[in-house]
Amino acid sequence: MNVGGFISQLLQVLIALALAPLLVGWVNQCRAWLQNKSAPSLLLPYRTIHKLFIKDAVVADTASPIFRIAPYIVFGAMCCAAAIVPSLATDLPFASAADAIALVGLFALARVFVALAAMDTGTAFGSLGARREMFIGFLAEPALLMVLFTASLISGSTSLPTIVDTLAHREFAIYPSLAFAGVAFTMVSLAENARVPVDNPATHLELTMIHEAMILEYSARHLALIEWASAMKLFNYSCIGLALFFPFGIASGGDWLGVVGAAPTLVAKLAIGGFALALIETLSAKMRIFRAPEFLGTAFLLAVLGMLVNLLLGS
């Protein structure tokens, strides 16, 4: 328990909070370019959040307190996750309180609360969204866990900083298991962050929406927190992917200067990752909801295959 560790811990969460809306803005901008549209401002997500915070919150008559506390819990869970994921540094005191399995648990906690809040108002779209979200989650969550297990087997640990430290300091070698895991992880991330081809963040068409259907009843500060938490979720997923599969440039010391030094690398990696995400979203079409199990089942099987390959080849 060192002071430097705490500072880099805090710094990492604050940077995540600050950068997350920017990442969303960047992805939207890239997608607009790729689709030959005029791009919205890079800072639009910040303005949206600020605007929402100013407005008066409207809460449905039928809603219970669960509806009102859910955004805060989701936001808290995502901040916690940002503290565990080694995006900038691997010396994270809080990471010893929650390992990779607990990280998946945190995401599940957030998902369950959003789904419960969606059912709370008793509207048709709310329960439809909750049902679909839990449906996506029941396949995505195991797949994510299997991806993390593959990495855990390589490093002999479920603690995320240790995993990333091990992966960053190995001699250059290609792990076939990580290749499987990487593909699986990409697919899971698309599903979990409500992206095309599983969901569409830009739609409010009743037949297709999943995540948006759940948060239809939210307004003002509650909606702002939910939007910010979704941005944090995208940020966290990107950082997990970058840390597992491109683990260079992450500070390993307990020095907060190292954290600041690692930030430009992270921004560069995220910029490339965000562009890749926009590219995937542009190139693929949204699939029917009942094709999603096939998509996620493939991800799940790939992740299990990754684990098997790891055991078979011992690498």
Add this chain to the structure above:
Amino acid sequence: MAIDGLLLTLTAIVGWLVVGALGLSRPRDLRFISHILFPAGAVIALLLAAGAVAAIASPPQTRILALGLPDLPFHVRLDALSAFFVLLLGAASAAISIFSAGYFRTSEGTPPGAICFQYHAFLAAMALVLIADDAYLFMVAWETMALASFFLVTTEHRLPEIRRAGFLYLLIAHIGAIAILLCFGVLQGGQGDYTFGAMRAAHLSGGWPTAAFLLALFGFGAKAGLLPLHVWLPEAHPAAPSPVSALMSGVMLKTAIYGLLRVTFDLLGTQLWWWGVVALALGLVTALFGVIFACVQTDMKRLLAYSSIENIGIIVAGIGLAILFKAYDKNLIAAIAMTAVLYHALNHAFFKSLLFLATGCVLHATHERSLGKLGGLIHRMPWVAWLALVGTLSIAGLPPLNGFVSEWLLLQAFLFTPSLPQSFVNMLVPVAAAALVLAVALAAYVMVKFYGVVFLGRPREANLENAQDAGTLERAGLIYLAAGCVLLGLFPVTVIGLIDPVNRLLVGAAALHPGLGSWLMLAPLNPDRSSYSPLVMLVVIAAVVLLTVYVVHRAYHGRVRRAPAWDCGFPAQTPQMQDTAEGFGQPIRQVFEAFFRMERELPTPFDREPRYRVTVEDPFWHWLYLPVARAADRLARLVGFIQQGRISVYLVYSFVTLLTLLAMVR
């Protein structure tokens, strides 16, 4: 002064029987029974739990009772394993007894005094099962337990479907009991000594240990609800009064787990690795089956019953893993798997009791078990709803509550597996781990459905507006169980410290090691490898939440307006437009269609009164039970041929039998 745990347990058993007998003496005096007898039973349970905590760490105690048959006295023994399960029994049943004090009312069925007797006899029999040290007493207690619970299940015995459920339960309980009896027969190894001490000493050769293990798995599996003998659970639980469901699901299923552990790790000296594979596979198939069927249930107690099947499956999978490691002498890792098993048994006793009791409150308030006719109860029954939320989050395996701890431990055990010498097993493990996490993720789906449909949204029927919240005693029971879920979740190291003597007894190693981790930080084997601290996690989440609330309200404002729900601007909204239980389970039904036997009744465009009906049946009825029943029927008809109903024919039979016997004996 050291507490004699065994004497305390025996006293508690006698105490419960006395309480029950007092209930019989004034069978219709509801005030006496609910204000004095059930609370007295709860106090006994609490004392028992406290004594058991002390007894877990003390050396085994034995006693020979002056009861039983001549030359065949009852042996009792309290070691760490027994004491742990006695603790589970006492801790969970204390809450259920307090709840029952407020729950039971006069009804058409069994009078309250008789319920009180059956209930306490049931508790006493379960305690006796746990401390029995010979096969004779074990079987007597086991059968008493089955009978007492049968009468409790059939409390509303005037309804034919409840009688039917009760008989199904009794039948499967006896099929299991026969297997257990045969298992003890194998274990005694031909010496004719049926004490557990002699069975430990007996050296079985050849295939006999395997026979004993498989018989135990079958026999105790029938009681626990393992596939394919699970069919009684979804029938008996909805039939029974809710406190009885809680007791059966939360505690009685654990006596079967106790029996399996006792036979496998204690009475049988050595374990073979492939027993572990069998148990692991059976457990995982049961878990997946249970949770998939829980997804499509429309009756809230039936849904919880299938969820119990799932949890038992997870526990048995953990036992399989522990056997596997123990067989390869990897005791340290076996201890982690065993800790997960015991921890999950304890967790399940708390959260499943909590949820069953909550359904009892809902049932009393609304007289409705069907999920399609409930909804919005959080506004009318806030106490029950918020306490049930704790149980829901726990059972869904979410941090920082208790369900997550045992799942975390079990997954850790899976990750340690690759060090086994058998490559076949090594290949199996990722698949098994994948099946486990799939079951756990589906459990979250089930619980969101359960909680969302019952407590959230808008009431689907008009009569729900008058639903009453639970009474004081009922609330006390629920609060106790919810607090248990939270504490078990937040202080895993303390709980595992309590479990460790059992680990040492069963697998010869402890899960906690001095110097690794602290009371705050759970770190089995090595903190670099994995560590988990729920309390820190909770504090951080709570701090972030409070800070966010403060900053948002300070920097902006906290104004709220109430308005009708927007719902994309759709004008005519009725409560019927919310998802029903069928609707919520529909995606799962579609994905796993091959597993179900479904009957669908679809409306056509020309129907005057369009109806949509779908019923999902357990395929095992058709695969297994109906063919067996038909075969038994046919056999009975063949044998029935010799039953002519004329006394002269029967005399001929006797005559022929006598002649045959004479010819043989001579």
